[in-house]
Structures are given as C-alpha cells and as structure tokens.
Amino acid sequence: MDVEFSEEQQEIRRALRDALDKQSDSPAVRAAMATEHGYDAKVWRRLCDQTGLAGLGIPEEYGGVGFGFTEVVIALEEMGRALFPSPFLASSVMAASALLHGADEGARTEYLPGIAEGSLLAALALAEPGTRDLAAIALPATATADGGYRLDGVKTHVVDGALAGLILVAARLDGETALFAVDADAAGLTRTALPVLDQTRRQARLDFADTPARLLGTPGAATEKALERVRQLTEVAIAAESVGGAARCLDMTVEYSKIRVQFGRAIGSFQALKHRCADLYVALETSRSALYYAAWAAAEAEAAGLDVDPAAPGAGELALMAPLATTQATAAYRHLAEEAIQLHGGVGFTWEHDVHLYLKRATTSALLFGPRTRQRERIAALAGI
Missing domain, CATH: 1.10.540.10 (Acyl-CoA dehydrogenase/oxidase, N-terminal domain)
Structure with a gap:
C-alpha cells in the first residue's frame, strides 16, 4: 500500500x-x-x-x-x-x-x-423511522398494470432530501431489495425539512403516497450489494470530512494558543496546554491513518467491482475499514471540537466563534448511519470478534 x-x-x-x-x-x-x-x-x-x-x-x-x-x-x-x-x-x-x-x-x-x-442534485433515501439498518428496509413498492411502480411509506433523515431534484429510494419489491428513482415533483411525494443541529447539512422526511417511481437495476442480491457498497463509500466519505474538520479545530486551537496572553506569556507556552494539544494531534493522526487505509481499500474495491471475491485485497478490507474509519474519525472529531472550545476559553463558547459549528457537524456526522455502538457491532462481527 x-x-x-x-x-x-x-x-x-x-x-x-x-x-x-x-x-x-x-x-x-x-x-x-x-x-x-x-x-x-x-x-x-x-x-x-x-x-x-x-x-x-x-x-x-x-x-x-x-x-x-x-x-x-x-x-x-x-x-x-x-x-x-x-x-x-x-x-x-x-x-x-x-x-x-x-x-x-x-x-x-x-x-x-x-x-x-452539478446541475442535477440527487439524494439517496435509505433510513426509515426507527432504523437506519439496510437489512431493515421495508418501504413497499408495488407494480402497476401499466408496467410502472408505486411507492408508499416514509423515509427519514434523507441528506438534502428537501432540495434534490432526483430522489433515489431503496424499497421492497416482492420481498426483494430494489432501487427506484422518483422525481422531486412526483405526485404523492411530500418533503418536509427536519430540524437539524448542523445547519450546514440539511435533512428531510419524505412521505410517499401512491407515488410513481422508476425501477433501477435488478432487485435482489445485486441491489443489496450495491447499497452495501454505497454505505461503505459514504462511511469513508464521512471519515474524510471528519479528519478535515478535526484538523481545522486543532489548527485554530494552536493558533489561538500563540496569540492569547495570560500571566504575561502566551498560553501555548504552558506545559499543560502543550500536553493537551499533543494528545489531540495523536488522535487526529490516528484517524487520518485509518482514513487513508480505508481510502486505499475503497479505491482497490472500486477498481475490482462488486462481483469480486469479498476476501480479495481491498474488497474485504473495505467492509471492515469503512465503519472503523468513520467511528474513529467522528469520535476524534467531536473530541477535538470539544477540546477546542475548552482551550479557547470564554470566546470558544460564543456564537461568533466557529468552533461550535464544527462540533455540530461532528455530532451529526457520527449518527448518519445510526449509533456508534451499532457500527462497532458491525466491526466486531466482520473481525470475527
């Protein structure tokens, strides 16, 4: 590698x-x-x-x-x-x-x-009320007499679901996992923006009521493999965003420690603060290492395709490294953002300072695919623990 x-x-x-x-x-x-x-x-x-x-x-x-x-x-x-x-x-x-x-x-x-x-904005609707597990997808799709399909049910926490012009929906067709395309102005589709902690990333609830949809691909195992790969790639993507955000939090903290003077000297000269910043650097670099390993595995798996042996280099490692990288990176991101707020002192708690925006992104990113405990259960299962 x-x-x-x-x-x-x-x-x-x-x-x-x-x-x-x-x-x-x-x-x-x-x-x-x-x-x-x-x-x-x-x-x-x-x-x-x-x-x-x-x-x-x-x-x-x-x-x-x-x-x-x-x-x-x-x-x-x-x-x-x-x-x-x-x-x-x-x-x-x-x-x-x-x-x-x-x-x-x-x-x-x-x-x-x-x-x-960049002219067509699309969103992928996976999560349903009470679950974000791909195996628990239950929104029903039914075939119509004219050869079309209709969707009924609810998808929630759809990233950018309220602004997308195209909605891709995972549903059940005759018991099989299937992927459908729905136009944003389709009849029976109601999109409701959800209140979010992170205002830089919007989410929506989508209600389908006899909504016309277009079947994409082949229902069944092929679609399940595709959605699993999408989840893995998205987890690596979240890890990448988190590493970038965490690095920015550390940069802001180090820069502030050089200019903030207390007791006649820059606070960055105090040993206790040096130790805390060093610990934050270690957490950041650990996450970065996990991210780059996952990125390598993703690139290898993408080059090999979906039908490759799961044990092949890249393919099998991506299944393990994707959730590992995102749990490691989002946990470190939140930790660095919280520490940045603390080490900025009083100004760190204000609306005018940007650190709280990073903390909000870190918090919501960690939950896009469910609680971190659920992701760790996947890691343990994949590692045979």
Missing part, C-alpha cells in the same frame, strides 16, 4: 483549498447555512465550473472528471476543513455511487451527466 499522494493529487488538494479559502470562509458559511436550503447555489455552480467538483469521481463516459475514490477523499477532507455547505456528499457521493453500482445503463446515462455537471 502506497500512502504517498501523487503530485496530481496534491495539486487537487492545493487547488480546492485555495478555492474554498476564498469562497467558503466563515462569513460565507454562516450566510449559506442561514438560507432555505443551507448552501450557496452560486458558489456551488462556480466551483463545479472551475474545478469539476461535482463530477470528480464520476467516469468520463458519464460526463465526469473520471478520478478515483482517492481523489474524492482528498476533496472531502478539504471540504470538511472549510465546513463547506454543499450537495456534494448527497449527490456526488451517495446518489452517484448508487447509480453507478445499482442502476441500469439507461438510468446512468440519463442521470449521471447532470449530477457530474
């Missing part, structure tokens, strides 16, 4: 960091999260046009840039550092991955170019 980034990958990081420093600074983030949809459509459009951000991991044949998942992880790390409010996770990672792995060629050809361009 080579953990060194290529010059091209380092250039991607530099270009994105420069763009985000200019267009997603603190005032821009606060202005975006105060809007109805929680992001700035003009900034999103500009970044997509200038950097190809939305299509970074989408193959060129579907209008994307054609990079691998490693480059997507680099982008997510930088977006997490800037706390960039955008549809990237929901549309370009979750929905795009579901289409690439779980849809038919016609659907990929129809939907992916718009997602890659």
Whole structure:
C-alpha cells in the first residue's frame, strides 16, 4: 500500500483549498447555512465550473472528471476543513455511487451527466423511522398494470432530501431489495425539512403516497450489494470530512494558543496546554491513518467491482475499514471540537466563534448511519470478534 499522494493529487488538494479559502470562509458559511436550503447555489455552480467538483469521481463516459475514490477523499477532507455547505456528499457521493453500482445503463446515462455537471442534485433515501439498518428496509413498492411502480411509506433523515431534484429510494419489491428513482415533483411525494443541529447539512422526511417511481437495476442480491457498497463509500466519505474538520479545530486551537496572553506569556507556552494539544494531534493522526487505509481499500474495491471475491485485497478490507474509519474519525472529531472550545476559553463558547459549528457537524456526522455502538457491532462481527 502506497500512502504517498501523487503530485496530481496534491495539486487537487492545493487547488480546492485555495478555492474554498476564498469562497467558503466563515462569513460565507454562516450566510449559506442561514438560507432555505443551507448552501450557496452560486458558489456551488462556480466551483463545479472551475474545478469539476461535482463530477470528480464520476467516469468520463458519464460526463465526469473520471478520478478515483482517492481523489474524492482528498476533496472531502478539504471540504470538511472549510465546513463547506454543499450537495456534494448527497449527490456526488451517495446518489452517484448508487447509480453507478445499482442502476441500469439507461438510468446512468440519463442521470449521471447532470449530477457530474452539478446541475442535477440527487439524494439517496435509505433510513426509515426507527432504523437506519439496510437489512431493515421495508418501504413497499408495488407494480402497476401499466408496467410502472408505486411507492408508499416514509423515509427519514434523507441528506438534502428537501432540495434534490432526483430522489433515489431503496424499497421492497416482492420481498426483494430494489432501487427506484422518483422525481422531486412526483405526485404523492411530500418533503418536509427536519430540524437539524448542523445547519450546514440539511435533512428531510419524505412521505410517499401512491407515488410513481422508476425501477433501477435488478432487485435482489445485486441491489443489496450495491447499497452495501454505497454505505461503505459514504462511511469513508464521512471519515474524510471528519479528519478535515478535526484538523481545522486543532489548527485554530494552536493558533489561538500563540496569540492569547495570560500571566504575561502566551498560553501555548504552558506545559499543560502543550500536553493537551499533543494528545489531540495523536488522535487526529490516528484517524487520518485509518482514513487513508480505508481510502486505499475503497479505491482497490472500486477498481475490482462488486462481483469480486469479498476476501480479495481491498474488497474485504473495505467492509471492515469503512465503519472503523468513520467511528474513529467522528469520535476524534467531536473530541477535538470539544477540546477546542475548552482551550479557547470564554470566546470558544460564543456564537461568533466557529468552533461550535464544527462540533455540530461532528455530532451529526457520527449518527448518519445510526449509533456508534451499532457500527462497532458491525466491526466486531466482520473481525470475527
């Protein structure tokens, strides 16, 4: 495993960091999260046009840039550092991955170019009330006499579900797991924005009442494999965002410790604070190591495809490393954000300081796929513990 980034990958990081420093600074983030949809459509459009951000991991044949998942992880790390409010996770990672792995060629050809361009925003609806377990998906789909399909039921905690133009829905068709596409203006679909702790990432409840839907791909084992891969990739994506955000929290804390003077000296010169910052650095680097291992496994698994032997390099390791990386990274992220607030003293508790925004992102990211205890149970089962 080579953990060194290529010059091209380092250039991607530099270009994105420069763009985000200019267009997603603190005032821009606060202005975006105060809007109805929680992001700035003009900034999103500009970044997509200038950097190809939305299509970074989408193959060129579907209008994307054609990079691998490693480059997507680099982008997510930088977006997490800037706390960039955008549809990237929901549309370009979750929905795009579901289409690439779980849809038919016609659907990929129809939907992916718009997602890659950034003009079509998509969302993936997995969770249902009371559960976020893929095996517990129960929303029923029924076939109609005219060859179509209808959905009835509820999906909840759908990331960007209230603003997406395309909804991909996991449902049950004759007892089999199936993936469907639903237009945002479809009859019988009611979208309700949920109150969220993290205003930089919106979630919604979707109610389906005899809602027309288009079947994507083949129901059954193929769709189950596809959704499992989507979950794994999303977990690595969350880990990448978390590492970026945690690194920013540590940077802010170290910088503050150099300029805050107490008892006639910078507080960063006190040994007790040095020790705490050193511990935070260790937690951050441990998470970064887990992330990069998971990113390597994801890239290897993506190159091999879904039908490869689960024990093959990359494929089997991704199943284990994805939840491990996200639990490690989100726990470290929250810890670093909490410590940053403490070490900033009184100013750290104020609305005007940005640290609380990172704490909110850390808290909600840890729960996107259910409680951390459930993820650790998966890790233990996969590791044979």
